[in-house]
Amino acid sequence: MLPTQLLDELQAQGLVPPEQVALIRQDEQTRPFSVHYEVRTLLYLGIVLLTGGLGVLLYQHINEIGHGVVVAGMTLLTAACFGYADRHRAPFTWAKVPRKGFLPDYVLLLACLLFLILESYVQYQYGIFGTRYGLAVFLPAVLFLWLAYLFDHRGVLSMAITALASWLGLTVAPLSAFTDNDFRSLSGAAIGLGVALVGIGLWSEYQDRKRHFSFTYVSLGSNLALLAATASLLDFYSTSWLSPFAAAALILVLSGFLVWYARRTHSYLFILMSTVYSYIVVTYLFFQVVKDLKGSDAVLLLVLLYFLLSGFGAIMLFVNIKRILRIAHEPESL
Amino acid sequence: MNLKAYNPLWAHHEAMRAAATHWQKRGLLSSLQLAAIVAAHPLDYYRPNIFLRIILFIFTIIGLSAASSFMALLFSGGFHSGNEEVLLVTIAALTIAGGLALLEFSIKTSRLYHSGIDNAILYYTLGWAVFLIVYFIYEVTPIGYRASSSLTSPAAAIVLLLVLLLLVAATIRYAERLVAAAAYATYLLLLASILLQFSIGRLVLPFAVMLASVAAYFFIKKLAQRPDYLYYKSCLQLLKVLSLVTFYLGGNYLVVREGNALLSDSMVSTQVPFAWLFYFFTGGIPIAYIVVGLRRHDRIWLLVGLLLIAFSVFTLRRYHSVLPAEIAATIVGAVLIAAMIWVTRYLRPSRHGLTTAADDEDDTRKFNLESLIVAQTANVPQPAEVGFEFGGGSSGGGGAESNY
Numbered sequence: 035m036l037p038t039q040l041l042d043e044l045q046a047q048g049l050v051p052p053e054q055v056a057l058i059r060q061d062e063q064t065r066p067f068s069v070h071y072e073v074r075t076l077l078y079l080g081i082v083l084l085t086g087g088l089g090v091l092l093y094q095h096i097n098e099i100g101h102g103v104v105v106a107g108m109t110l111l112t113a114a115c116f117g118y119a120d121r122h123r124a125p126f127t128w129a130k131v132p133r134k135g136f137l138p139d140y141v142l143l144l145a146c147l148l149f150l151i152l153e154s155y156v157q158y159q160y161g162i163f164g165t166r167y168g169l170a171v172f173l174p175a176v177l178f179l180w181l182a183y184l185f186d187h188r189g190v191l192s193m194a195i196t197a198l199a200s201w202l203g204l205t206v207a208p209l210s211a212f213t214d215n216d217f218r219s220l221s222g223a224a225i226g227l228g229v230a231l232v233g234i235g236l237w238s239e240y241q242d243r244k245r246h247f248s249f250t251y252v253s254l255g256s257n258l259a260l261l262a263a264t265a266s267l268l269d270f271y272s273t274s275w276l277s278p279f280a281a282a283a284l285i286l287v288l289s290g291f292l293v294w295y296a297r298r299t300h301s302y303l304f305i306l307m308s309t310v311y312s313y314i315v316v317t318y319l320f321f322q323v324v325k326d327l328k329g330s331d332a333v334l335l336l337v338l339l340y341f342l343l344s345g346f347g348a349i350m351l352f353v354n355i356k357r358i359l360r361i362a363h364e365p366e367s368l
Numbered sequence: 369m370n371l372k373a374y375n376p377l378w379a380h381h382e383a384m385r386a387a388a389t390h391w392q393k394r395g396l397l398s399s400l401q402l403a404a405i406v407a408a409h410p411l412d413y414y415r416p417n418i419f420l421r422i423i424l425f426i427f428t429i430i431g432l433s434a435a436s437s438f439m440a441l442l443f444s445g446g447f448h449s450g451n452e453e454v455l456l457v458t459i460a461a462l463t464i465a466g467g468l469a470l471l472e473f474s475i476k477t478s479r480l481y482h483s484g485i486d487n488a489i490l491y492y493t494l495g496w497a498v499f500l501i502v503y504f505i506y507e508v509t510p511i512g513y514r515a516s517s518s519l520t521s522p523a524a525a526i527v528l529l530l531v532l533l534l535l536v537a538a539t540i541r542y543a544e545r546l547v548a549a550a551a552y553a554t555y556l557l558l559l560a561s562i563l564l565q566f567s568i569g570r571l572v573l574p575f576a577v578m579l580a581s582v583a584a585y586f587f588i589k590k591l592a593q594r595p596d597y598l599y600y601k602s603c604l605q606l607l608k609v610l611s612l613v614t615f616y617l618g619g620n621y622l623v624v625r626e627g628n629a630l631l632s633d634s635m636v637s638t639q640v641p642f643a644w645l646f647y648f649f650t651g652g653i654p655i656a657y658i659v660v661g662l663r664r665h666d667r668i669w670l671l672v673g674l675l676l677i678a679f680s681v682f683t684l685r686r687y688h689s690v691l692p693a694e695i696a697a698t699i700v701g702a703v704l705i706a707a708m709i710w711v712t713r714y715l716r717p718s719r720h721g722l723t724t725a726a727d728d729e730d731d732t733r734k735f736n737l738e739s740l741i742v743a744q745t746a747n748v749p750q751p752a753e754v755g756f757e758f759g760g761g762s763s764g765g766g767g768a769e770s771n772y
Contacts, residue, residue, distance in 0.1 A: 043384070061391075077712075080701045192740070192743035341433070
């Protein structure tokens, strides 16, 4: 076994006394095997399956089941979940609340998803919001935002932001933000919401108001804003209100901010995002300059030189930047 | 000449630091002792955070591709048309030589250790080397055999053998896990290629793959006993995962049936012989993996087993419609939630050597990841359509992502 060899070595080097080595050895042998993350993942999978299945089930069989039964049953279930989560709730503070167990967190998540199904059902069947569909999405956004702060829950915060975005007709989900959004008509809203979210993240970080929420705000917000700005920069949509120059400037400023934020919070995901988007901008600007030049061979040479030099230049920058950014050997993290 | 490109002490110091940090978090070492251990095991190599490695990887690939194209542009003046093949081979040879020199030089001078840059140079160089092998074997193959470029031609077996030797040599020197994985894939392809030369081959192929996986597993286990295990730790762990996965896939009903159809060039897959046996494998192997993982406290077996169950469900639902999807999802979801709540309560604080408490308390990064997963999977419906769709959550695959 590996730890045994390492312990032998530490003992031989005199770094750890023999009694302590024996203690560690015993701990290695008797320590229970933790299935913490496996259980949590399966629990979350169960919640997603149940709520996804239930949503479709009610929708398809809407006329076969008694409406009163469905509404009563769903309300009871939702209330029970909220009640359970509330019973285990710690008093509110602006700091991170220590957890005793993870079950209440997931029950709260389940309660929120059940609430969404219930709300959709009631709206579909009884039309309580009439034709004001926006309200049907705005209500959960506000509710979830309140719950997220009350229960100190980052997952519910994500749902609140998702709901807020879909109230504006946008998708903030990290992977579907690109495919599902219609930037032609919504690039202004997307950039506005993205920048606003980044601003709120900045505020929580600086004012120490739920500082651990800032990652969720900044990651979802900056991804949305950068995508929308890049889409208008690359001229996919000629009717866009944002001039390419303003979009490029916005991307570069936002990227600079992300580098600063990454350094402050040691979340290097943001350095990756800012680098990719700024490189797209710089490359785009380079091609704008080059495309008007005459002589295909010379242009080809220039383009190759650009990629060669920018590639190796960026590598040299990043290898040497670690002193500037104080990037040490840290455990892997987001 | 030293067989290993990187300093083996780096891997050793890295493992020592990780173990000491873990013991300190569990309260078995004082922070003073940890500081002393850290000072005695310096890490003087360059390997930044995973996201910076991705950046370095991307830019290295961009730079190298531009360098190769640049060479092509420079040389293309010297060759007349019709000599493109000579040009291509020259570029390949120059890229391989230059890539290897650059790789060794940068490891020596900049102390890169799987930093994204060296990984990119290695992949790029190996890619061109594989191209050269394929090209030369194709050139020396008699014209009559060239037409059958499929897995069954003798030329394919020779190509695979040479590629396997190349990748194994590269793995021994650079201990790169994706190269090791590619070598493993080549090993299985080579086996299939040899077996398919014979008429009985197609029938025994599933069992041969399973046997080859078992052989690989025990070989990997033997390698893990070697004193230089730490240098190859990441490779061997990935190979262990792959050998478990391929053992399952070799006996999986869907893979056998569709693979059989593919090999016999038929458009529709039909029932295969020994179907009951493959159904048994499909259901039994993942459960066996999970049991072994929990009993032996082996996370790799456990996680592979959990992921493969999902594939078994997919296999079953592809050929048999047991229940409508939404009813199945509702029932499975409810059962999963109930079971996990029960498990959490049952294993508190710990039973049978298992616990649901976290090994270490510092999980803020994992919460960050979880919030992104929730944003991706728990979607709120868009308001635009009349009578908008139900559902507070798409049952898309995102939920199956693990929290690591």
